[in-house]
Amino acid sequence: MYNILNEFLPNVMPITQEFITATEQTIHMSFWTAVIGCGIGTVLGVILVVARKGGILENPSIYQFFDKFINIFRSIPFIILLTLFSGFTRFIVGTTIGPTAAIVPLVIGTIPFFGRQIENALLEVDPGVIEAAQSMGISNLGIIFRVYLVEGLAGIIRVMALTLISIIGFTAMAGAIGGGGLGNLAIARGHARFQDDVIWVSTAIILVLVFVSQFVCNVIIKKITHD
Amino acid sequence: MIQLKNVEVSFKLKGRTVNAVRAVNLEIEQGDIYGIVGYSGAGKSTLVRLINLLQKPTGGEVIVDGTNLLDLSPKALRQERKSIGMIFQHFNLMKSRTIFQNVEFPLKYTGKSKEERRKKVEELLELVGLSDKLNAYPSQLSGGQKQRVAIARALANDPKILLCDEATSALDPRTTRQILQLLKELNQKLGLTIVLITHEMQVVKDICSKVAVMEDGHVIEEGFSINIFNKPQEKLTQDFIQTATHMDHALETILNNKKFSELEENQWLVELSYLGFQTNEPIISHLYSNYQVTANILYGNIEILQDVPIGKMIVVLSGESRQRKKALEYLKENGVEVNILKRHDSESVLKFVKGGA
Numbered sequence: 001m002y003n004i005l006n007e008f009l010p011n012v013m014p015i016t017q018e019f020i021t022a023t024e025q026t027i028h029m030s031f032w033t034a035v036i037g038c039g040i041g042t043v044l045g046v047i048l049v050v051a052r053k054g055g056i057l058e059n060p061s062i063y064q065f066f067d068k069f070i071n072i073f074r075s076i077p078f079i080i081l082l083t084l085f086s087g088f089t090r091f092i093v094g095t096t097i098g099p100t101a102a103i104v105p106l107v108i109g110t111i112p113f114f115g116r117q118i119e120n121a122l123l124e125v126d127p128g129v130i131e132a133a134q135s136m137g138i139s140n141l142g143i144i145f146r147v148y149l150v151e152g153l154a155g156i157i158r159v160m161a162l163t164l165i166s167i168i169g170f171t172a173m174a175g176a177i178g179g180g181g182l183g184n185l186a187i188a189r190g191h192a193r194f195q196d197d198v199i200w201v202s203t204a205i206i207l208v209l210v211f212v213s214q215f216v217c218n219v220i221i222k223k224i225t226h227d
Numbered sequence: 228m229i230q231l232k233n234v235e236v237s238f239k240l241k242g243r244t245v246n247a248v249r250a251v252n253l254e255i256e257q258g259d260i261y262g263i264v265g266y267s268g269a270g271k272s273t274l275v276r277l278i279n280l281l282q283k284p285t286g287g288e289v290i291v292d293g294t295n296l297l298d299l300s301p302k303a304l305r306q307e308r309k310s311i312g313m314i315f316q317h318f319n320l321m322k323s324r325t326i327f328q329n330v331e332f333p334l335k336y337t338g339k340s341k342e343e344r345r346k347k348v349e350e351l352l353e354l355v356g357l358s359d360k361l362n363a364y365p366s367q368l369s370g371g372q373k374q375r376v377a378i379a380r381a382l383a384n385d386p387k388i389l390l391c392d393e394a395t396s397a398l399d400p401r402t403t404r405q406i407l408q409l410l411k412e413l414n415q416k417l418g419l420t421i422v423l424i425t426h427e428m429q430v431v432k433d434i435c436s437k438v439a440v441m442e443d444g445h446v447i448e449e450g451f452s453i454n455i456f457n458k459p460q461e462k463l464t465q466d467f468i469q470t471a472t473h474m475d476h477a478l479e480t481i482l483n484n485k486k487f488s489e490l491e492e493n494q495w496l497v498e499l500s501y502l503g504f505q506t507n508e509p510i511i512s513h514l515y516s517n518y519q520v521t522a523n524i525l526y527g528n529i530e531i532l533q534d535v536p537i538g539k540m541i542v543v544l545s546g547e548s549r550q551r552k553k554a555l556e557y558l559k560e561n562g563v564e565v566n567i568l569k570r571h572d573s574e575s576v577l578k579f580v581k582g583g584a
């Protein structure tokens with residue numbers, strides 16, 4: 001068995017430990033980006049939904065501001081965001097190298113995408129239910145936390161599943177400029193040294209991560225959906 | 228209980244102004260089941276949403292139980308809304324919560340303990356006849372059951388008023404009757420004031436003590452249902468009632484059938500409407516014995532509103548011209564509303580009828 005692996009993956013087998021580390025780094029970056037990005041993205045999505053025309057806290061100027069903000073940030077290519085915010089990253093993490101430092105631009109890159117998706121997910125919440133809650137004298141904060149975020153939870157997780165795919169993709173790019181992780185491994189070793197087997201195995205692990213995250217999200221969605 | 232004083236609502240849409248409610252004055256008393264009828268777009272929903280200020284008026288005053296709602300702070304308004312329940316055409320339950328959780332929703336954060344809330348929810352579900360569905364999700368219920376849950380939820384904070392916006396419009400006729408029956412019971416048991424919006428006069432007929440008819444933002448006619456049913460003044464009201472009593476169908480059938488619609492020279496086709504327990508027979512036999520006028524009944528219908536029967540008939544009166552006129556006077560003197568639908572072609576046509584030709 002060991003011999004067969006050695007034969008087919010001549011460059012992978014000697015660096016299994018590096019693969020394990022890189023996988024951990026990718027998971028670390030993806031996880032924290034998802035958590036922080038999802039948190040801020042949800043706040044953004046909620047602001048957009050309540051401030052938009054007909055929303056419970058209608059406010060055209062706030063809506064316009066965040067709407068523009070999202071559109072602008074979404075148009076900046078991620079690879080440029082990585083360098084654009086290196087000063088900010090150094091200020092927050094103390095360095096621009098390594099997986100933790102990569103989380104900063106990853107989060108920045110994810111928020112606008114996430115915010116827009118969450119906005120769309122929350123717009124799916126039946127306006128009639130919002131109206132019913134208002135008729136019961138529920139406060140606006142109550143409507144956000146007890147109606148939008150509860151009734152919209154399945155939609156939020158669906159969005160999260162979608163966003164996780166692009167986050168994992170982004171970590172590979174962040175890896176290329178010193179973030180570590182599987183992307184870094186694939187590029188630094190596989191691409192630079194023509195070690196095709198390293199590229200293949202990195203890709204396979206990334207795919208497994210994507211499938212597992214999708215599977216988990218689908219299980220949760222199934223569990224909380226009752227329509 | 229509820230006073231709408233000169234209320235107006237207009238929406239501005241892309242430079243165009245829609246006057247959804249125009250200078251409406253309404254007074255709804257404690258214990259009323261007040262119907263508001265009108266076709267879609269008449270402004271009924273906008274009007275009823277004024278009562279809990281989900282819709283702010285562009286003019287006028289909204290007074291509920293002595294309080295001018297427009298004077299209240301947002302917080303006080305939310306408190307006031309707890310005493311005004313509301314149910315909707317599409318029930319508007321929360322899909323991700325069980326029946327228990329849906330009914331408990333408005334009770335949370337009101338200072339009641341978990342145990343008190345559980346007791347209250349069970350009471351409410353008992354009241355609407357759904358005690359066995361506590362842990363089901365809305366998607367597992369029928370339309371009628373969903374509306375019962377919505378009613379239980381609307382009653383959670385013991386409101387004085389229940390607003391119903393087309394609450395039975397998504398339900399089949401049988402379920403509609405059951406829900407209306409439930410509303411009537413709640414009105415009697417709890418002294419609940421009910422404002423009920425509908426596009427079906429049938430619903431009004433079943434439970435409303437008073438009714439307002441809306442058209443194009445105006446209330447064009449209002450009063451006790453019995454009076455409105457017996458003597459509708461406005462054309463639109465007459466249309467609604469004819470639909471509810473199936474007079475429209477009957478008329479159409481009659482007018483499309485030559486045998487009935489081609490009158491002879493000494494005949495009139497008339498609609499009779501009368502109130503109370505008087506049976507039609509003595510009156511009709513009197514027509515013959517006193518005036519030698521025969522009445523051939525083509526269609527008859529009796530509706531019972533608040534225990535008062537309202538009869539409607541379509542008859543062909545045949546007899547000598549002078550005698551027919553006397554017979555008509557006699558009918559009017561006896562409190563029968565008479566509406567001549569059709570005369571022989573040789574006589575001038577005074578009134579054209581909906582559904583004719």
Ligand SMILES: Nc1ncnc2c1ncn2[C@@H]1O[C@H](COP(=O)(O)OP(=O)(O)O)[C@@H](O)[C@H]1O
Pocket residue numbers: 238239240245246247265266267268269270271272273274
């Ligand atoms: N939020 C709104 N913005 C603009 N127009 C509205 C709004 N709500 C209602 N309208 C308009 O007001 C009129 C009355 O609507 P509505 O009260 O819903 O009527 P109904 O309930 O009798 O069908 C309609 O012409 C409708 O298009």
Ligand SMILES: [Mg+2]
Pocket residue numbers: 271272273393
């Ligand atoms: Mg309506």
